Amino acid sequence: MFEVDTLSFLNKAVKGTALVVDDTRINRLLLGKILSDIGYQVVFAEHGREAVELFQQQDIDIVFMDVLMPVMDGYQATAEIKRLSTQKFTPVLFVTAQNEVDALVKCIACGGDDILFKPVHQAVLKAKALGFERTRAIYNEISRLHNQLREEEELAERVFSSAVANSHCADQELLVSLDSASTFSGDVVFAEYRPNGDIHVLLGDFTGHGLRAAIGAMPVADIFRGMTRKGYTGEAILRQINRRLHRLLPTGMFMAGIFVELSLQQKSLTVWNGGMPELLVYNTQQQSIRERLRSESIPLGIQNEVELNLKTLPWLPYDHVVLLSDGVTEALSVSGEMFGEQRLINAIADKASHPSFIASIQHALEGFCEGAEQLDDISMVEVPDLLNRPNQQADDTYNAGPLAAGQWSWQLELDATSLKKFTPIPLLMTTLQELSVHQTDRNILFTVVSELFNNAFEHGVLGLDSAIKTSASGFEEYYRQRKRRAKKLTEGSVSIAIEFDGKQTRQFTIQVADSGNGFEASQVAEKSAEQQYSGRGLRLVESLCESMTFNPQGNCVAAVYRCQH
Amino acid sequence: MSISSQLDQDSGQLVISVAGRFDYSLHRDFRACYEHVSVEGIQLILDLSSADYMDSSALGMMLLLKEHAEKSQAEALTIRKPSPAILKILEIANFDKLLKIEN
Numbered sequence: 197m198f199e200v201d202t203l204s205f206l207n208k209a210v211k212g213t214a215l216v217v218d219d220t221r222i223n224r225l226l227l228g229k230i231l232s233d234i235g236y237q238v239v240f241a242e243h244g245r246e247a248v249e250l251f252q253q254q255d256i257d258i259v260f261m262d263v264l265m266p267v268m269d270g271y272q273a274t275a276e277i278k279r280l281s282t283q284k285f286t287p288v289l290f291v292t293a294q295n296e297v298d299a300l301v302k303c304i305a306c307g308g309d310d311i312l313f314k315p316v317h318q319a320v321l322k323a324k325a326l327g328f329e330r331t332r333a334i335y336n337e338i339s340r341l342h343n344q345l346r347e348e349e350e351l352a353e354r355v356f357s358s359a360v361a362n363s364h365c366a367d368q369e370l371l372v373s374l375d376s377a378s379t380f381s382g383d384v385v386f387a388e389y390r391p392n393g394d395i396h397v398l399l400g401d402f403t404g405h406g407l408r409a410a411i412g413a414m415p416v417a418d419i420f421r422g423m424t425r426k427g428y429t430g431e432a433i434l435r436q437i438n439r440r441l442h443r444l445l446p447t448g449m450f451m452a453g454i455f456v457e458l459s460l461q462q463k464s465l466t467v468w469n470g471g472m473p474e475l476l477v478y479n480t481q482q483q484s485i486r487e488r489l490r491s492e493s494i495p496l497g498i499q500n501e502v503e504l505n506l507k508t509l510p511w512l513p514y515d516h517v518v519l520l521s522d523g524v525t526e527a528l529s530v531s532g533e534m535f536g537e538q539r540l541i542n543a544i545a546d547k548a549s550h551p552s553f554i555a556s557i558q559h560a561l562e563g564f565c566e567g568a569e570q571l572d573d574i575s576m577v578e579v580p581d582l583l584n585r586p587n588q589q590a591d592d593t594y595n596a597g598p599l600a601a602g603q604w605s606w607q608l609e610l611d612a613t614s615l616k617k618f619t620p621i622p623l624l625m626t627t628l629q630e631l632s633v634h635q636t637d638r639n640i641l642f643t644v645v646s647e648l649f650n651n652a653f654e655h656g657v658l659g660l661d662s663a664i665k666t667s668a669s670g671f672e673e674y675y676r677q678r679k680r681r682a683k684k685l686t687e688g689s690v691s692i693a694i695e696f697d698g699k700q701t702r703q704f705t706i707q708v709a710d711s712g713n714g715f716e717a718s719q720v721a722e723k724s725a726e727q728q729y730s731g732r733g734l735r736l737v738e739s740l741c742e743s744m745t746f747n748p749q750g751n752c753v754a755a756v757y758r759c760q761h
Numbered sequence: 762m763s764i765s766s767q768l769d770q771d772s773g774q775l776v777i778s779v780a781g782r783f784d785y786s787l788h789r790d791f792r793a794c795y796e797h798v799s800v801e802g803i804q805l806i807l808d809l810s811s812a813d814y815m816d817s818s819a820l821g822m823m824l825l826l827k828e829h830a831e832k833s834q835a836e837a838l839t840i841r842k843p844s845p846a847i848l849k850i851l852e853i854a855n856f857d858k859l860l861k862i863e864n
Contacts, residue, residue, distance in 0.1 A: 403817045447828045448821030452854065471854040494855040498824060503858075522817075522853075572816075 210325045212257030213237040217247040217273065218291070219265040227260055227291065227316060234322045244268025248276045251286075258328060259288040261308065263299065271306040278307035285335035287328040291316060352407065360384055360413045369395060371578040373554050375523075375570070382409030383521050383575040386417060388424040391625055391642035393460055396424045396433070399519045399577050400453040400496075401472065412451060412497070415440050426622040427642050430457045430466055434496065434504055441497030450497040454519050458511065458579060461643065461736060464671070465517065466508045471495040473520050478544060478553065480581065481514035485544065508675040513583045518544070518553050523574035527561055530568045535561060554578045601698040604631065609691035615653060616685055620692060621646050631696075634761035640740050641704060641757060647733040648708040648753055649692060654678060656712030656751055657688035688712070702759040703742070707752065714750030763787065766794035773836065774804045777826075780811035783847075785818035795826060800835040810842035815850050827860060839863050 214236040218224045228238045239254060241247035243265040250256070259277060263270040274288045290303040293314045303311050310324060372385050382402040389395055398420055402409040416437050423433045434455060441451055452471030459466070467475055470493035477487035492505040520540075527535040543553075543560035550556035554576045561574070606627060608620050624645060628638045654660045658681040664670045693707045737755055738744045744755040764787055766777045777794045779787065795805070807826065809815075823840070830838045840862045843851060848864075851857060 401817070403821045448818075448825040450821065450824075452817065473853070491853045491855060494858055498859065526816075 205326065206319060206322055208326055210235040210322065210329065213239060213255060215239050215241060215247060215250060215254075215256045215259045217241045217244065217259065217265070217270065218262040219243055220262075223262065223291075223314075230316060230318050230321060231260070234318070234325065236325075244270060244273030244276075247273045248280070251277050251280060256286060257332075258325065259286060260312070261288055261290050263290060263292050263303075271302060274303075274308050275306045284339070285332045287332070289324065289328075349407070356410055356413070360410070360417045369579070369582060370397065371552050371554050371576075371580065373558065373574075373576045375574040377523075377570050377573050381573045381575075383523070383573040384413045384416065385575060385577055386420045387577075388421050390424055390457075391427045391639045392646060393639065393643075395458040395460075395579075396420070396430060397456045397458065397519065397577060397579070398453060399455075399472070399521060399575060400451045401521045401523075401573070401575070402451050403449045408449075412441055412445055412449065415444060416451065423622070427625045427646070428622045429619060430455055430468060431504055431506055432619065432622075434468055434506075435502075438496040438502050439500060442500050445497050450495045452491075452495040452522075456517060456519065456579070458517075458582065460582065461647075461732070463511045463583065464508050465511045465515075466506055468493060468504055468506045470502075470504075473522055473525060476518040476520075476544065477509075478516045478518065478547075479512060479514050480516060480547075485541070486512070486515065508672065510671045511583060514581055515579075515583070516553060516581060517579035519577040520557075521573060521575040523570075523572040524557065524561065524576065526572060527565055527574060528568055528571065529564055530566055535564050539564060552578055552580070601632070603695075603697055603699060605693065605695040607691070607693045609689060611689045612657070612685045612687050615657065615688070615690060616682060621649060624692070624694070633696075634759075637704075637757075637759055637761055640760075641706075644737050644740055644755055644757060645692065645694070645706055645708075647737045648706065648755065649690065651733055651753075652690045652708050652710035652712070652751075656710030656714070657690060658682060658685070659712065696759075698759075704757045704759065705754060706757065707754045709752035712751050714747070714752075764790045764794060766798075768798060768803075772804075773802065774806055775800055775835075776806045776808055776841075778808040778811060781813060783809070783812045783815040783819040783822075785816070788818070788822065791822050792825070795829055800830065800833050802834065802836055804836040805830050805838045806841050807838070808841045809844065809847055812847055813844055815847045817854075820850070820854055820856060823856070823860065837861065 214231045216224050216227050216231065216238060217240075218227070219242050224240050228240065231238045236258075239250060239256070241250050245268040247259070247261070248268070251259070261270040261274055270290060274290075277286065277288060287309040288307065290308050290311045291314060292299060292303070292311060300311050309328065312321060312324070370387055372387075374381055374383060374385060376383070384400045384402075385398070387395060387397045398416075400413070400416060402412050419437050419440060420433060423436060437451075453468075454470070454472040454475055455468040456475065457466040465477070467489045469475055469489055469491040471491050475489040476485050478484070479486040487509060489507060492507070494502060496502065525535055525537055525540055529535075539560055540557065543557045546560070547553050547556045550559060557576060606624065610618065610620065621642065625638060625642055628641060633641070655662065658678060660674065660678055660681065662674075664674045664677070688711045690708065690710045695705045697703055734744070741755040741757045744753065746753050763780045763782070764777065766775060768775045775795065775798060777791070779791070805826065807823065827838050829835075838860060840851070840860050842864060843862065848862070851862060856862075
């Protein structure tokens with residue numbers, strides 16, 4: 197049987213300062229005597245107002261409160277003391293002769309913690325005082341832990357925002373709305389320019405939300421930004437993110453996501469969707485949803501290697517691209533109904549009365565949810581009609597380092613096996629940066645070399661006919677064939693050579709050769725310059741360079757670009 | 762409780778059934794269904810016929826169950842009879858490529 201040692205319990209000393217509030221002098225003295233006998237320092241107040249003032253001036257640990265007093269009664273004084281006592285727990289015990297249910301309820305209702313009936317018994321009082329010390333210790337510990345947690349969360353939030361949530365470089369181009377269910381969002385949005393001005397956008401949704409969901413966002417931010425700036429393709433970036441998340445996150449945590457490469461030069465959209473709601477392309481000229489791209493891949497971080505199934509489609513003027521997280525369609529109303537797909541489609545159709553698609557969807561969501569608690573992060577990204585927008589100048593002041601100088605050459609030859617798994621452009625970009633080539637020149641060189649390399653690979657090595665690309669359906673067919681042929685590739689090669697003369701001409705000479713058959717000599721002679729070159733890629737290179745010439749066979753091209761900085 | 766499990770030694774099946782909302786709140790109960798059960802050679806079945814909603818944490822829990830099945834050499838893991846709403850979520854996440862789903 198459990199033996200309770202009351203004697204040793206009551207032999208414990210109480211500590212701290214007790215405030216006795218009573219308008220009768222004899223009551224104050226009697227209670228004061230008991231309290232000082234058991235170990236308290238005691239201070240006195242004659243009415244509620246004086247008690248509140250004393251409480252503000254001194255460090256009071258426990259209060260003994262009379263009920264009926266002049267100036268301010270015990271109920272009001274208790275309410276005020278409790279209002280003031282936010283940082284620590286200060287028990288208030290009523291001392292009353294009224295042994296009535298009403299009085300007791302009222303004492304607790306105004307914020308009091310317990311009640312003692314007169315005449316006060318010393319042992320009872322001491323036992324209650326010791327009990328409240330226990331409560332106070334727990335309260336203080338919780339409050340300390342709470343403060344610590346808040347400080348740590350604030351710190352983590354600052355680190356997180358600067359690493360992840362910080363402004364997207366392509367902010368002026370896109371509309372982004374992130375509405376988190378808690379301090380940390382499990383949804384992330386990144387947007388970054390490639391060196392040629394194309395834009396990569398990624399909307400990711402980690403399992404769950406809050407801090408545990410946000411952890412994976414940091415490496416994703418680094419990989420996405422770094423690799424995009426270096427000119428990597430969406431596929432390479434997504435593969436790298438997948439591998440990193442697979443290594444980093446425990447089983448059961450992953451990132452669903454939706455990615456778009458907006459190519460202003462190719463006028464194409466390349467989309468990957470892994471576990472997210474459909475990507476919508478709304479054309480304001482056709483006044484309809486032109487494309488819906490559903491999830492074709494598993495989310496990232498589940499398996500070490502993943503089939504991505506990226507899809508490329510033409511990007512038309514008047515296209516608006518809308519990316520959403522599932523928090524939109526799964527938002528709940530007060531009665532527990534889901535927002536759903538139909539309301540989303542209606543909100544998109546209702547865009548005309550709002551400044552943007554996001555604004556229209558937000559308006560519909562607000563009306564539907566009516567302030568119901570938000571359970572998941574709600575994120576939206578809208579790419580406005582960038583193709584009908586006047587051209588903007590890139591920021592020339594960025595990264596004005598020392599001038600590129602000296603003389604160097606850089607050469608690389610890739611066979612079929614290497615071509616299948618390696619894109620040399622990002623490596624070249626890093627090299628150019630190390631050699632202090634100015635950002636503006638790097639961006640132009642990225643475009644020139646990418647176009648020449650793609651041309652050599654797609655037409656020379658893979659033997660694709662760019663004429664396929666002329667129609668909208670052919671466009672997609674072209675990229676399907678490209679993928680299929682690249683997969684089966686066993687023969688062929690591409691070589692790239694770049695020379696820089698920083699001393700005299702300040703020119704870059706770029707030579708790209710492939711193993712293909714090149715142009716038919718007769719065709720070259722017959723066709724006008726515009727038809728001869730396969731598509732707008734080469735025309736673009738020609739407009740950027742001093743000169744561009746093919747060898748007679750048509751499988752080796754040399755372009756000369758003059759350094760601007 | 763919205764999770765129950767039944768081990769049938771004769772047929773060699775462990776059937777875990779989830780009813781109602783399948784989300785993070787069921788995390789512990791879900792794990793408890795298989796964690797201390799010897800499942801070597803047992804066929805694992807996750808019966809979702811009575812579940813009406815599932816979130817991404819539930820997808821995560823399925824991956825944990827799959828991992829457990831592989832580690833402890835269970836016979837197979839089958840997702841049984843997902844409702845249309847749940848099937849849609851499984852399809853969006855392309856989990857039909859990772860798990861066996863049976864209607």
